Amino acid sequence: GQNIDQPTEMTATEGAIVQINCTYQTSGFNGLFWYQQHAGEAPTFLSYNVLDGLEEKGRFSSFLSRSKGYSYLLLKELQMKDSASYLCAVRLSGGYQKVTFGTGTKLQVIP
Amino acid sequence: NAGVTQTPKFRILKIGQSMTLQCTQDMNHNYMYWYRQDPGMGLKLIYYSVGAGITDKGEVPNGYNVSRSTTEDFPLRLELAAPSQTSVYFCASISTGDAYSNQPQHFGDGTRLSIL
Numbered sequence: 308g309q310n311i312d313q314p315t316e317m318t319a320t321e322g323a324i325v326q327i328n329c330t331y332q333t334s335g336f337n338g339l340f341w342y343q344q345h346a347g348e349a350p351t352f353l354s355y356n357v358l359d360g361l362e363e364k365g366r367f368s369s370f371l372s373r374s375k376g377y378s379y380l381l382l383k384e385l386q387m388k389d390s391a392s393y394l395c396a397v398r399l400s401g402g403y404q405k406v407t408f409g410t411g412t413k414l415q416v417i418p
Numbered sequence: 419n420a421g422v423t424q425t426p427k428f429r430i431l432k433i434g435q436s437m438t439l440q441c442t443q444d445m446n447h448n449y450m451y452w453y454r455q456d457p458g459m460g461l462k463l464i465y466y467s468v469g470a471g472i473t474d475k476g477e478v479p480n481g482y483n484v485s486r487s488t489t490e491d492f493p494l495r496l497e498l499a500a501p502s503q504t505s506v507y508f509c510a511s512i513s514t515g516d517a518y519s520n521q522p523q524h525f526g527d528g529t530r531l532s533i534l
Contacts, residue, residue: 311460340522349508350461352522394460403449403468404518405476408460 309333311409313395318415319385327380327412329395337400341369341380344392344411353380353393382414390416420444424509424526431499431533439494439529441509448514450492451476451523452484454505461508467492468514499533506530 310332319325331339338357342350356362356371356378368381380393395409425440443450448469453461463476467486481503483495492511496503510523 315458337518338520342522349525349527355520355522357520396460403466403474404512405451405463405466406523407477408453408462410458410460413458 309397309399309407311395311397311407313393313409313412315410316413316415318417319382321385321387321416321418323385324381324383325385325414327382327393327395327414329378329380329409331376331378331395331397331409333397333399333407335400336373336397337404338398339369339371339378340396340398340406341367341378342394342396344394346391350394385416387416387418390414422509422511422524422526424507424529426529427527428530429532431496431531433499433501433533435499436495436497437499439496439507439509439531441492441494441526442490443492443509443511443524444490445511445513445524446489447511447524448489449512449523450486451510452482452492452494453508453510454478454503455508455528456505464494464507496531501533504531504533 312330341353344350354369366383371378392411394411422443451466452464465484467473507529509526512523
């Protein structure tokens, strides 16, 4: 089976930096996605990692270590609008490129 | 370009009723997926399709059926609605080439289904 673990909830202060961790154990690996999901909305794509290392996109960065089955999403200069759930998702290797999602981390940004 | 369109947006069903959730995409994507998302949880794959006439079960297919008669449409059918099927349902699609790249799936806005 597939297993993706993320913290359930996190709280951080506006203007600060927060790191959301994700560990995975899957039968095959062909990339890891991070999505943002505001309440009542569809997931929105944030980042993709397939090779080890850090990918930076403005205030958001994502890191991957395939040997450790570990990724994190780093959010800098937090804004109130960053309050949302953050989903870690692994694309499985093999046919049809199915994606398995973690349960998500609900981030609350406080003033 | 409408992307992935899901209808209806909201629906309340009684136990034992049936209904079809519609999903259509105008991007000529071969791969389409149905997910359900329970409160506070991630997305779980119900069924997927890699082209017209080809469908397969995902992680949680029990209680659902799908068909794929055209590239554009991928409806999800609930035959005998049960309270455990109360959830938000998302449809997604991606092109065959993008499925192997750094591109994410395209999601519809979701259908919120309550079964009472």
